[in-house]
Amino acid sequence: MTDTVRTAARLIDEDSFTGKIYIDGEWVVGAGGELASIEPATGSAIATVGIAGREDVTRAAEGAARAQREWAAAPHPLRAAVLRRAGQLWEEHADEIMGWNVREVGAIPPLAGFALHVTAAECYEASSLPSAPLGAMLASEEPRLSLAERNPVGVVGVISPFNVPLILGIRAVAPALALGNAVLLKPDPRTVVTGGVSMVRIFEEAGLPAGLLQLVPGGADVGEAMIADPRVRVIAFTGSTRAGRKVGELAGRHLTRAHLELGGNSAYVIRQDADIDQAVNLATWGSFLHQGQICMTIGRHIVHESLFDEYVAKLAAKAESMVVGDPAQGQVHLGPLIDEVQRDRVHTLVQDAVAQGAHLRAGGSYEGLYYRPTVLANTPTDAAAYCDEVFGPVASVVSYATDDEAVALAAATEYGLSLGIISRDVFGALELARRIPSGIVHINDQTVNDEANAPFGGVGASGTGSRHGGAQANIDAFTETRWITLRREPGSYPL
Numbered sequence: 001m002t003d004t005v006r007t008a009a010r011l012i013d014e015d016s017f018t019g020k021i022y023i024d025g026e027w028v029v030g031a032g033g034e035l036a037s038i039e040p041a042t043g044s045a046i047a048t049v050g051i052a053g054r055e056d057v058t059r060a061a062e063g064a065a066r067a068q069r070e071w072a073a074a075p076h077p078l079r080a081a082v083l084r085r086a087g088q089l090w091e092e093h094a095d096e097i098m099g100w101n102v103r104e105v106g107a108i109p110p111l112a113g114f115a116l117h118v119t120a121a122e123c124y125e126a127s128s129l130p131s132a133p134l135g136a137m138l139a140s141e142e143p144r145l146s147l148a149e150r151n152p153v154g155v156v157g158v159i160s161p162f163n164v165p166l167i168l169g170i171r172a173v174a175p176a177l178a179l180g181n182a183v184l185l186k187p188d189p190r191t192v193v194t195g196g197v198s199m200v201r202i203f204e205e206a207g208l209p210a211g212l213l214q215l216v217p218g219g220a221d222v223g224e225a226m227i228a229d230p231r232v233r234v235i236a237f238t239g240s241t242r243a244g245r246k247v248g249e250l251a252g253r254h255l256t257r258a259h260l261e262l263g264g265n266s267a268y269v270i271r272q273d274a275d276i277d278q279a280v281n282l283a284t285w286g287s288f289l290h291q292g293q294i295c296m297t298i299g300r301h302i303v304h305e306s307l308f309d310e311y312v313a314k315l316a317a318k319a320e321s322m323v324v325g326d327p328a329q330g331q332v333h334l335g336p337l338i339d340e341v342q343r344d345r346v347h348t349l350v351q352d353a354v355a356q357g358a359h360l361r362a363g364g365s366y367e368g369l370y371y372r373p374t375v376l377a378n379t380p381t382d383a384a385a386y387c388d389e390v391f392g393p394v395a396s397v398v399s400y401a402t403d404d405e406a407v408a409l410a411a412a413t414e415y416g417l418s419l420g421i422i423s424r425d426v427f428g429a430l431e432l433a434r435r436i437p438s439g440i441v442h443i444n445d446q447t448v449n450d451e452a453n454a455p456f457g458g459v460g461a462s463g464t465g466s467r468h469g470g471a472q473a474n475i476d477a478f479t480e481t482r483w484i485t486l487r488r489e490p491g492s493y494p495l
Contacts, residue, residue, distance in 0.1 A: 011093045011201050012100065012193065020050040021217060022200045024063040025210025031055050032218050035189055040106040040336040040369050041326040047104070049192040052216035057184065057225035060214035064155045064182035065231045067211030072152045072180035076130035083130075083178050085206040087123035090116055093202070097166075099328075100194045105165065106335040106369075108327040111290050115166045121452035122167070125469075126174035132471055135481070144487040150479040152180035153233040153257070157226040159247070161239045162188035162338055163293040163391075165195025167450060172236035172259075173199060173213065175474035181234075182212045184226055190338060192217045227251050227258075234259065234478060236468075238295075240389070241415070241461045248464065259466035259477050261457055263389040264417030265299040266447040267410035269432065270311060271423035272304040279422045280314045283395065286420065286446030288322065288373045291334050292393040293342075295462075296418040296440070296448045299390060301397040302409045308399040312361055312377045315395065319362035319373040334393060336369035343369050346392030350374055353385035358396070387413060403432060410436045417458035418447035439463065 019034035020027040031053025036045035052060075071079070090097070094116045101112040140146035156176040160169035165187055176183050187195035196215045203213050216222055226232050227250045235258045237247045244262040251258035268286060270279050286298035303311045322333040337343045343366060350364050353376055363374030371393055379386040379396035386396045400406040410419065419438040423429040426443050433441045439458035442449055450456065455467040467473035 011089075011096055011205070012197055014047060017050070017197050018048045021052050021056060022213075022215035023056065023060050024067075024214070025204075030216075030218075032222070035192075037104055037190070037193055038339075039103045040338055041103070041328060043368075047193050049189070049197070049217060051189060052186075052218045052222050054221060054225040056216055057222055057229060060184050060216050061155060061226075061229045061231040063211040064184060064214055067209060068152070068154055068180070068182035071182065071209060071212055079130040079178055079180065080127045082203070082206050082208050083123050083127035083174060086174070086202050086208075087120045087127065089202045089205055090120035090123065097194070097198050100198065101166065102327050102335075104194050105162065105191050106327065106338060107290060108332060108335050115164055118450055118452060119166045119170045122170045122174045125452040126178040126474070129175055129178040129471060129474060130180075132475060140485070142485075142487070142491065144485045144491075147484040147486075149482045149484055150475060151482055153478055153480050154181060155184065155231045155233060156181045156478060157184045157186070157232045157235045159186045159223050159226070159235065159237045159239065160188065160195050162191045162195075163290065163295075165191040166198070168238045168261075169195050169199060171452070171456070171468045172477075176234075176236070176478045177203070177208065177212060179475065179478045181478055182214070184214045184216055184232060186216050186218060186222055186226060189217050189219065223247070224250060227256050228254050230254075233257060236477070237261070258464065259468075260464045261295070261466070261468060262462050263415060264295045264297070264458060264462050265387070265389045265413050265415045266296055266418040266420065266438075267300045267302055267413075267436065268298040268420040268447060269406050269410055269422070270301070270303040270307060271406075271421065271425070271429065271432075272306055273424045274304075274307065274422040275424075276307055276310055276314060280311065280318055282420070282422065282446040283315055284318050284322075286448050287395040288319070288334060288393045289448055291337050291371065293338065293391050294448055295389075297391075298420065298447050299394070299396060300386060300410070300413075301395055302406055303397060303399055304406075305399040305401050308397070312375065312397050315397065316361035316375045319375050319395075322373050324370045324372060334370070334373060337371055337392060338369075340369065342391065343371055346371055346390060346394065349385040349388070349390055349392075350376070350394060353379050353383040353396070356380045356383045358383060358385070363393070381409070381412065389415065407432065407435045414461040415458065416460035417462035418442070418449075420445055420447045439467075
């Protein structure tokens with residue numbers, strides 16, 4: 001990092017936001033009270049954040065709707081400049097925000113740094129949207145001009161999760177603002193500083209007018225209020241499939257458009273011609289990065305029978321060698337899980353899989369919130385640790401004999417987010433991938449990847465077909481299409 005980054009003035013002043021939410025450009029006390037932000041690595045409170053109530057959502061939506069009209073009418077270079085400046089500010093304050101990400105989220109520094117990189121890139125990418133074409137001229141059978149015009153939806157509600165709060169918030173916040181909308185942001189209550197306060201401060205410093213980004217952290221009641229408010233026309237939700245079903249159901253009841261990016265249980269197929277050492281190296285990142293708390297994490301390792309024993313042995317040895325500890329205190333490979341609830345769920349899934357016949361080859365134990373990277377061999381395909389999203393550092397490895405069997409194993413899931421295939425025959429791997437439903441495919445790479453200009457999303461229980469990333473996907477997500485016709489003279493009709 002440059003000296004500019006290291007010497008940037010402090011962005012996040014705890015005195016200003018302690019116990020408060022952010023509405024219409026001011027830090028105010030929320031109706032939901034306050035909550036301690038707990039550092040997973042130590043169990044210590046590192047901040048006190050405000051929690052919103054339903055009445056705060058109503059107030060925030062009213063203010064956002066007022067501010068949005070003027071913002072949408074602003075010259076497009078002005079909106080673009082705010083997004084560009086926001087990208088610069090993420091880079092300038094990277095060290096400070098990374099520190100919060102490491103302590104509040106439990107991210108290891110390399111992941112925290114990657115999150116900052118993508119977050120800045122999302123703002124730079126979004127800065128091109130204000131000057132994007134506003135629509136298209138259509139052919140018409142009548143003597144008239146026929147146009148399809150893109151307009152902002154108005155107010156967008158963004159609900160982001162705890163695991164990668166920067167990326168999973170900014171990928172909706174930045175394009176929604178760039179396209180002329182206002183945003184209500186509800187980060188997970190466990191990661192409000194990283195996923196909410198930092199975002200508010202960045203855009204405040206970037207010159208975003210008051211009211212366009214409202215911060216309303218809270219629980220399910222706050223999310224429900226956002227979805228039900230008639231001024232919120234689009235909900236961008238990232239989270240578990242279980243929670244996403246509830247969001248989608250409520251959104252349907254209120255005729256609110258919902259973009260749902262949900263869970264995953266990604267398959268990683270190792271073909272007979274793969275280099276095992278390369279495959280294991282990639283698998284280590286794909287399964288154990290961020291303690292497995294990533295929707296794209298490799299959950300199912302599907303390995304050709306000729307490579308199975310060696311692959312399991314090397315993956316288990318790698319898992320046993322990994323250092324687990326406090327990412328704020330030194331170099332570690334894995335930090336803590338987010339809380340005891342998640343830790344106990346992970347451990348129960350591992351124990352149940354072993355009871356059903358899986359062979360525990362590494363891990364399966366914990367100290368506090370630190371869960372050892374775990375390798376299960378020959379996991380029964382009906383065990384929850386194999387067929388469900390674990391959201392922990394657990395790799396289930398099974399074998400296959402033929403391509404047809406590999407396809408059947410990889411496709412036998414309700415999820416369809418990311419897929420990785422390792423093979424020297426890249427075109428053969430692509431043919432295989434075309435037989436396995438997923439929103440993302442990586443040939444000769446693991447499943448955890450993200451770029452701001454690439455469409456991101458899944459199929460099946462991993463999403464509803466919407467995408468984040470790339471100009472067209474963002475325009476589709478955060479604008480409405482209006483059909484307009486113009487005639488020189490009024491038309492005449494036979495009735």
